[in-house]
Amino acid sequence: MKIGIIGYGNIGSVIAKKLSKFYKVIVFDKDKDKLKNATTKKISVATSNIKLIENSQLIIIAVKPQDFDTLLDEIATCCVDKLVVSIAAGISLDTIKKKLKDARLIRIMPNLAIKVSRGMIFIATSKEVKEKDLRVVKKLFKKFGRVLFIDEKLMDAATAIGGSGPGFIYDFAEDKTQKEIKQYLEKVFIPQAKDTAISLGFSKREAVIIAKTTAEGSLKLLLDSKLSASDLKKQIASKGGTTEAGLLVLDNGGSLKEAFLAAQERAKQLSR
Template sequence: MSGMARKIERIAVLWAGNMGAALIGGILKAGVAKAGQVTATARSEERAAEVARQFGVRATAGGNREAAAGSDLIILAVKATKIAGVLEEIREVLHEGQILISVAAAVPLQVIEAGVRRRMPVFRAMPNIPVVVEEGATAVAANGEATAEDRAVVERIFRAVGVVCFVEEEAMDAVTALSGSGPAYIYMVIEALIAGGLKMGLSHEVSTRLAEQTVLGAAKLVRETGLHPAILRDQVITPGGVTISAIHELERHGLRAMLISAVETATNHSRSRTRAMLEQMKHEG
């Protein structure tokens, strides 16, 4: 990798499942690293072979220790329930100068730090599923060891698959509720718009195309104009027109209040899960 203050020669992606593979794809496509610099692991020979074939990287069934030992950036794309085991597996080979990124978004930094048992830069990232089409929204929290240069490396990785925001760790539950789970809410919106089109006699194909592009285009306009969505919404309304009659209906059914409550409820749910995880850690000493 060139043009970066912190030199990253080798990247390990432990557990190249959906998320791990999406990150490898982004890293290679954005030129953050070349295929020869990346090692991935999976559980089965089949998956390892598939990842090797797809990306041209070295991929092994197992081999987490070897991959971690030889890398200066380690991405843990491991299931939250398995992260303690994987950290135990790689702990002894961790060394000075490495950066650790966990995308097991629910796992607090404290848990990872306790698992590695050494002072090192650790990042907790919450990406969302559109990373597979390089339109992910990722929020990242860093521990106290991370420098500005480490952050720049991590930012490049996630920028390869979408947009990145750095947040304080306390914000992670709200992030999970907004962008982590958010695609599910928007799929429901798209689904319902399609159903509306169908109800009014549009074909499946036309309804789907128009609904998906409407969501995509509306989001793009928010991003590119930088205008508040309320202003953009107002621009679509003509007095006594069609749009305002629909908006009246959406307000009557509380669309906005519903989404605000959804994010609030999901944040609280995520908070209680985080608390439970920290409690469990305390009990296990």
């Protein structure tokens, strides 16, 4: 199977490098500088998005939400019968469907811990997606961590806990020892993330998976990374995003649960 990845930035490049160990991967990015280091024995670079799509069975879109509409206009007519996976935060399957009418669509929300293969990865699918597609996508994203299929209506809650959660952990971890961080994860983060997940609509089983995977993946990334907790926090907390909304609550003395709820509220506002 040949996998095409549109957008070779933070997330697209992590996904491309990992998947290229198992599949043929073709990438394209409108920023030519990013592509300079992309070509390896296993990753090839397309000359355009259209050429990439023509040559791929599965397409992963990893561009920022604000670049999404322009991209969809460009590729609208060439995705017929293709399996398209979107990673863009806040862009609903319905919104994508309006432009990519004849594609089989999947939406995923990973967190940054996919960098160390310990990510929390939420997957929501449209009704055109076949059983076989689900198997393929599950197999693919299991390489990056724990996969959970969810109803799309839970995506904002998933973004708040699994996506922004690592940012809240790094906020705590900034001036702490490893022992203190571990205690915080066990005594504060995991119980509160689990309870919040349940209150937002996840089952108890799912809530435990989300809370533990987010905590363990964040710790692993911190320990394995050359970056400090502050640097990792900055990578996650994009301006005006869900993590920033939660961090503001924490800065003002709010609880972790309140931070999750603020992040979920921001995810709702950003969704379309």
